[in-house]
Amino acid sequence: MTKSDRPFRVALIAGEPSGDxxxxxxxxxxxxxxxxxxxxxxxxxxxxxxxGLQSRVPIGDLAxxxxxxxxxxxxxxxxxxxxxxxxxxxxxxxxxxxxxxxGFGRRLARRLTPRRFPLVHYVAPTVWAWRPGRARRMxxxxxxxxxxxxxxPPYFEAAGLPATFVGHPAVETLAAARTAEMAAVEAGNGFxxxxxIPGGRQxxxxxxxxxxxEVTRLLPVFRDVLERLxxxxxxxxxxIPTVETVAAVVREEARSLPYGVTVVEATAERxxxxxxxxxxxAASGTATLELGLAGTPTILAYRVNPLTAAIVRRLxxxxxxxxxxxxxQREIMPEFLQENCNADAIAPALLRLLTDPAAxxxxxxxxxxxxxxxxxxxxxxxxxxxxxxxxxVAGRHHPAA
Numbered sequence: 001m002t003k004s005d006r007p008f009r010v011a012l013i014a015g016e017p018s019g020d021x022x023x024x025x026x027x028x029x030x031x032x033x034x035x036x037x038x039x040x041x042x043x044x045x046x047x048x049x050x051x052g053l054q055s056r057v058p059i060g061d062l063a064x065x066x067x068x069x070x071x072x073x074x075x076x077x078x079x080x081x082x083x084x085x086x087x088x089x090x091x092x093x094x095x096x097x098x099x100x101x102x103g104f105g106r107r108l109a110r111r112l113t114p115r116r117f118p119l120v121h122y123v124a125p126t127v128w129a130w131r132p133g134r135a136r137r138m139x140x141x142x143x144x145x146x147x148x149x150x151x152x153p154p155y156f157e158a159a160g161l162p163a164t165f166v167g168h169p170a171v172e173t174l175a176a177a178r179t180a181e182m183a184a185v186e187a188g189n190g191f192x193x194x195x196x197i198p199g200g201r202q203x204x205x206x207x208x209x210x211x212x213x214e215v216t217r218l219l220p221v222f223r224d225v226l227e228r229l230x231x232x233x234x235x236x237x238x239x240i241p242t243v244e245t246v247a248a249v250v251r252e253e254a255r256s257l258p259y260g261v262t263v264v265e266a267t268a269e270r271x272x273x274x275x276x277x278x279x280x281x282a283a284s285g286t287a288t289l290e291l292g293l294a295g296t297p298t299i300l301a302y303r304v305n306p307l308t309a310a311i312v313r314r315l316x317x318x319x320x321x322x323x324x325x326x327x328x329q330r331e332i333m334p335e336f337l338q339e340n341c342n343a344d345a346i347a348p349a350l351l352r353l354l355t356d357p358a359a360x361x362x363x364x365x366x367x368x369x370x371x372x373x374x375x376x377x378x379x380x381x382x383x384x385x386x387x388x389x390x391x392x393v394a395g396r397h398h399p400a401a
Contacts, residue, residue, distance in 0.1 A: 008034050008396055009093040012042040012053065013084065013108060015101030017210040017243040018286045020045035020059060021267075022122060022383075023099050025169045027051040029387035034396075041093065043084060046244045047267060056087060059245065077104065085111035092116045095394040099123060102134070109141040118143040118393050122386060124152045124163070129318035129326075135159040144393045146386050149327070150373060164389045167375020167382030170286065174293040175376070177271035184272075191239075191269070191276035195262045201237045202354055205277035205296065206257075207287045208250065210243045214283050217303050219253045222281055224343035225350060230258045232351060237262070239277060241270035241287075279353045279360070281346070284321045288333060292324040292367040293374075297353045297360045300325075300333045303341040324366075327373050332366035 010030060014023040024047035030038050031051075040052060045059040057080045085108055088096060095118050098105030102125040109119055124147040127135045132155070138145065139161035146166050147153055153163035184190045197203060206226075208218040229236065238261045242250045247265050254261040264273050274280070274287075274294040282288050284302035291298040300322045320326050322333050334349045336342075352359045375382050 006037075008038045008391070008394070009095075010038060010040055010042075010390070011088055011093040011096045012040060012044060012048065012099060013096065013105065014042075014044045014048060014059065014099040015104040016059065017045055017245055019100035019123070020047045020243075021173070021286075022169055023048045023053075024051050025173070025383035026097070026099075026122070026386055026390075027053065029381070029383040030390070033384065033387045033391060041087075042096075043080075057084060078107075081107050081111060084108055088112060088117075089115065094396070095120060095390055097122055097390060106137065106141060120144045120146065120390055120393055122146040123148055124156065126318075127155050128152065135161065144389070146389060148374070148382070149323075150375075164385075165375070166385040166389060167378060168289070169382045169386075170290045170293055171371050171374045171376045172381045172383065173271060174274070174290055175371070177268070178275050178294065180268070181272050181275040191272045195239075195264075197237045197239075197262065198260070201235045202278040203276055204236050204238050204259075204354070205273055205280035205282070205291070206238050206240050207242075207280060207282035207291075208240070209283035209285065210245060210287075212246055212249060214302075215246045215249055215253065218283055218301065218341075219250075221301065221303065221341055221343060221346070223257055225281065225346045227258050228343055228347040229351060229354070234351070234354060236354075239264060239273045241265075241273045243270075279350065281350055284335070284337070286323075289323040289370070292333065292370050295364050295367060297363040298333050299336065299346060299350045299353065301336045301341045301346060303338055306338075324370060327370055328366060330366075332363055 012023050014020045023044050027040055028051060043057045044053045044055050097120045098108060100123040105121055119142050121142050124145055125134050135156050136159045138156060139159040142161060145156050145161055145163040147163055148168040150165050153165055156163040181190060206222055208215045208222060236259050238257060238259045240250055240254060240261060240263045242263060242265055251263050254263055264270055274291055274296055277296050280291050280296050280298040282291060282298055282300060284300050288298055288300050302321060318326060321335050321337055324333050325331050336346050
C-alpha cells in the first residue's frame with residue numbers, strides 16, 4: 001500500500017470547548033478532502049466525539065484559564081501531557097494538530113522530541129496583544145501554524161514559523177445557523193417556539209464562559225445585573241448557551257436567576273439561541289465574536305483572579321479585549337473588565353441595548369464587516385482551508401479538491 005492509498009492518520013489535540021468546535025469542523029473537512037480515507041485519534045470533547053474521536057483524556061480536566069487558577073490543577077495537567085505524548089510517540093501518526101489551548105499544546109510539543117511527524121498548531125496565541133516572545137518559542141516547537149485572524153501570520157513568519165491564515169470557522173457556523181433559524185421561524189418552529197418562550201418578552205442570551213472558574217466568577221455579577229433589569233420593569237426570558245465542561249454548574253446556578261431560563265447545550269441550539277436573542281451579556285472570548293457574526297447586540301464582561309489581572313496588565317499591549325473591537329480597532333461591543341465588571345456599570349449599558357433601537361442598530365452595523373475580515377468571501381470555508389493546509393504540510397494531496 002502506497003502512502004497515498006493508506007488512511008491519513010491525524011492526531012488532534014483540543015484542550016477546551018472552543019478547540020472542540022474547531023476540531024469537529026476540521027474532522028469533517030479532512031474527511032471530505034481525503035474522500036473519507038482518514039483516521040483520527042487524540043483528545044477532544046463532545047463535538048469531536050460526534051465525529052468519531054475517542055478522546056484519551058477528559059477535556060474537562062484541561063479547560064483551565066489564568067496564571068494563578070492553573071496551579072491547583074498543575075499535577076493533573078502534567079500527567080495528561082505525559083500520557084498524551086507517550087501515545088503519540090509510541091504510535092506516530094502522519095501529523096499532529098494541537099488546537100487552541102496554547103499552554104497545553106506548547107507543553108505537549110516539548111515532550112514530542114524526537115518525533116517523526118510534522119506538528120501543526122491551529123489558532124495563533126495572541127502575541128499581538130501580549131508576550132510577543134511566544135512567537136519565537138512557537139517557531140522552535142512547531143512546523144506550521146494556522147491562524148484565524150488575517151493580521152497574525154507576519155508575527156510568526158518573522159520568527160521563522162510558516163503560518164497560513166485560514167479564516168475563522170465561526171463565519172461558517174453562524175452563517176448556517178442564521179439560515180437555519182430563519183427557515184425555522186418561517187415554518188413556525190423557530191427557537192422561541194421550540195422552547196416555549198413566552199411571547200412579548202425579549203430574549204436575552206447569557207454566556208458566563210466555558211470554564212468552571214469563569215462561570216463561578218461571572219454568574220454572580222450577571223445575577224446582580226439581571227436583578228437590576230427586573231427592578232426596571234423589563235420583561236425578559238433568559239437563554240444560556242453552554243458546553244459540556246460547565247453545563248452542570250450552569251444549570252444549578254440558573255435556578256437563582258430572577259427570570260425564566262432556558263439552558264441549551266446541543267451545538268445547533270447554542271447557535272440558534274445566539275441568532276434568536278435580542279441581546280446578549282457574555283464573557284469575553286470566542287462567544288462574543290460569534291454573537292457579533294450573529295448580529296446580536298452584546299455587552300462583553302470579564303473578571304479574573306486579581307493577581308492574574310495584575311500580571312496580565314503589565315504585559316498586555318492591545319487596547320481592547322473583544323475580537324470584534326480588535327478587528328474594527330474601536331469599541332463596538334462595550335467592554336466591562338475586572339474592576340468595571342460589576343452591576344453598577346453593566347446594568348445601564350445592557351438596559352440601553354435592550355431599550356434603545358439606535359444603540360442596537362449601531363452595534364449591528366459595526367459588526368457587519370467582520371465576516372469578510374474573517375474569510376467569509378473566500379473560495380473555500382475556513383475549515384476546508386485548514387484541512388488542505390494540513391494535508392500539504394504532511395505531504396498528502398486532497399482528492400476531493
